[in-house]
Amino acid sequence: MRKIFVSLFLVSIFFTPVFADSYFPYGEITENRYYDTLGYGIGKLLDSERCPNGVEYNIGDIYGTGSSNILSNTHIDDITDADWRYGLIRLHGIYDEVALPPYSSMDFLYWSKNMAGEDVNIFSLKVFLSRKYSYQGDLRNILDIDGVYELLPIRYLAWDYPREGIVKTYDGIGVVEDSGGVLEGIRLDRVYMKSPLRFLKWEAEELEDKVLLRVFVKNESEEDLLNTEYSHQDYTEKRNFNANQEHIYEYMVEMDSNGSVGYPGIYNPNIRKECVVRGEHLESNFVGDSPMVGGIREEDGGYLAYIGSRVKPYGYRFCVTRIAYTLYAGEIVLNSSPEVEVEDTVPVNPVVEEVEEVVQEEDIPEVLGIKELPKTSV
Secondary structure: OHHHHHHHHHHHHHOOOOOOOOOOOOOEHHHOOEEEEEEEEEOEOOOOOOOOOOEEOOHHHOEEEEHHHHHOOOOHHHHEEEOOOOOEEEOOOOOOEEEEOOOOEEEEEEEEEEOOOOOEEEEEEEEEOEOOOHHHOEHHHOEOOOOEEEEEOOEEOOEEOOEEEEEEEEEEEEEEOOOOOOOOOEEEEEEEEOOOEEEEEEEEEEEOOEEEEEEEEEEOOOOOEEEEEEEEOOEEEEEEEOOOOEEEEEEEEOOOOOOEOOOOEEEEOOOEEEEEEEOOOOOOOOOOOOOOEEEEEEEOOEEEEEOOEEEOOOOEEEEEEEOOEEEEOOOOEOOOOOEEOOOOOOOOOOOOOEOOOEEEOOEOOOOOOOOOOOOOOO
16 A cells, blocks of 8 residues: 555656646736846946036936946846736836936846746837826936837736836847746847937127127927026026027127137026836736836737736836036137038937946946047037
């Protein structure tokens, strides 16, 4: 009798089934065991410099961590916990916020792990740039990035819990082996902070020993900019810009022997913060605005949307802040032409150095950058 019992026991060990996830064909989110999440890192940071075509800011206003530092030291398990409802909990306050001046960049960083018990094919990734209602948070207001409004249909038991908002779609990472994934993280994309203010052109007229200068500046954003301060030589002017408003500054300046009148600057004190995720309470199975990234899985020609992580507990996370700054135009040099136009004073993608160090509110290291932005034609 003992021999029979032992034999049956051994059979039960060797034939214990290995369960793969059964997400297909019904899309029940509790069956999805491919988990992924997102982070924000500082990509490239301009040197704060008062110079032609430069940007000046307070280094103490910078917040975030250099992407290179994050990716070399962070495993997906360092920034997530298991969620007993489904997927992962994306922890608060770990690589989910940056604050930068215009023409610096931030990175979308991506982690994943496959616990499905089988290979899975990740067809595409969806990074959320806004909340469901974009007026509550939309990164397009301050970042040079575009997206489209989409709805990711998520099913929990008998309930449909879609995640809606502006998304940017990326190619998926393809077939991920069981127990594999992007465990140490990768950079998914790099995007630049925009300046709502832009120098459009200038016109100059010599009048005896001085120059009558007209400088055209436009607010290219949908926000009102209060208390901006323009300065050039001895001339200063404080004013408000309405959304999409253009203004002409007209004043007299001195010219040196080389025909140069220097360069103007405009200070924008209007800080803007956009958050695209609202966390759920720990017991919640609701989706709402809690995911920061989702995707599309493929299996045998079928496609299903999934999310692998949500922010918990309650709180507004995944925030990007544009700090206060001064934008400088290129040097204005007069020639034989009575009217001269200048191109954009700052290129969209300036050449700068990588940020390696951790940059926190109370820990400001030396920041690597360039002394001057590439000059545009004059």
